[in-house]
Amino acid sequence: ILNVEQSPQSLHVQEGDSTNFTCSFPSSNFYALHWYRWETAKSPEALFVMTLNGDEKKKGRISATLNTKEGYSYLYIKGSQPEDSATYLCAFTTQGGSEKLVFGKGMKLTVNP
Amino acid sequence: DADVTQTPRNRITKTGKRIMLECSQTKGHDRMYWYRQDPGLGLRLIYYSFDVKDINKGEISDGYSVSRQAQAKFSLSLESAIPNQTALYFCATSLRGAYTFGSGTRLTVV
Numbered sequence: 001i002l003n004v005e006q007s008p009q010s011l012h013v014q015e016g017d018s019t020n021f022t023c024s025f026p027s028s029n030f031y032a033l034h035w036y037r038w039e040t041a042k043s044p045e046a047l048f049v050m051t052l053n054g055d056e057k058k059k060g061r062i063s064a065t066l067n068t069k070e071g072y073s074y075l076y077i078k079g080s081q082p083e084d085s086a087t088y089l090c091a092f093t094t095q096g097g098s099e100k101l102v103f104g105k106g107m108k109l110t111v112n113p
Numbered sequence: 114d115a116d117v118t119q120t121p122r123n124r125i126t127k128t129g130k131r132i133m134l135e136c137s138q139t140k141g142h143d144r145m146y147w148y149r150q151d152p153g154l155g156l157r158l159i160y161y162s163f164d165v166k167d168i169n170k171g172e173i174s175d176g177y178s179v180s181r182q183a184q185a186k187f188s189l190s191l192e193s194a195i196p197n198q199t200a201l202y203f204c205a206t207s208l209r210g211a212y213t214f215g216s217g218t219r220l221t222v223v
Contacts, residue, residue: 004155032210043117043214044203089155098163099144099207100171105155 004104006090012110013080020076021107023090027071034101035064035075036089044089047075080111116140119204119215126194126222134189134218136204144208145187147171147179150201150217159202162187194222 005024013019025033032051036044048057053068061078077084087108091101117138126132136145143164148156158171160179168179176198180188191198199222204215 009153034212036214041216043115043216046212049210091156093210098161099210100146100158100161101156101212103148103155103157105153 004090004092004102006088006104006107008107009105010108010110012112015081015111015113017080017111018076018078019080019109020074021088021090021109023073023075023104025071025073025090025092025102026094027068029094029096030068030071031093031095033066033068033073034089034091034093035073036091038087038089038106039085040087047088077109080109082111082113085109085111115216116213117204117206117215119202119218121218122216123219124221126220128195128222130194132191132194132220134191134202134204134220136187136189136215138185138187138204138206138213140206140208140213141184142206142208142213143184144206145181146205146207147177147187147189148203148205149173150203156203159189191220191222194220196222198222 007022035047038044048064050066055066064075066073087106089106091103120135146161147159150156162168162181178190202218
């Protein structure tokens with residue numbers, strides 16, 4: 001069974017705080033790690049897809065890192081804003097897994113003004 | 114127009130009824146998926162299809178069936194709905210690992 005663990009499961013922060021979340025996944029047969037941002041009543045929106053150990057990607061105030069050898073990825077949000085409030089989903093695919101995404105349970109972020 | 118369109122957006126149905134959720138895409142992707150989202154459980158794969166003639170069961174296919182009517186259309190059916198199928202259902206497409214999701218169908222079985 002392939003398991004993706006995300007922590008924490010929920011987080012409440014004040015506007016301006018920086019946050020980081022962890023996604024843990026099985027390191028064997030790893031192919032790619034995906035981060036999504038999902039707001040209620042909307043489609044999950046792709047943030048990053050990372051494949052290489054040591055990958056770092058950035059989009060505005062949001063960045064992510066990847067460690068495939070130990071099986072984890074960090075997602076950072078610098079200077080959180082209320083519009084960052086959403087559920088952040090981590091998912092991975094395996095080699096030979098036919099692009100099927102295996103998701104974690106998600107991390108709900110609430111940024112208070 | 115959305116790249117991946119799901120209909121209906123919301124549906125309430127009774128136990129035992131047959132219901133179909135529809136998904137259509139304009140991405141031109143061969144690969145399509147149905148996921149189910151339950152609070153605290155993340156998204157779980159129900160069925161997936163890599164082309165019109167290829168249908169595969171996912172992690173939680175019991176109680177569901179699918180039809181890939183065309184490259185652009187992938188429907189999910191609940192033959193006899195039960196209350197624990199109350200959930201948010203997402204359709205998605207992919208090409209070379211890049212996924213596009215629909216906005217979801219919220220299904221309530223009473």
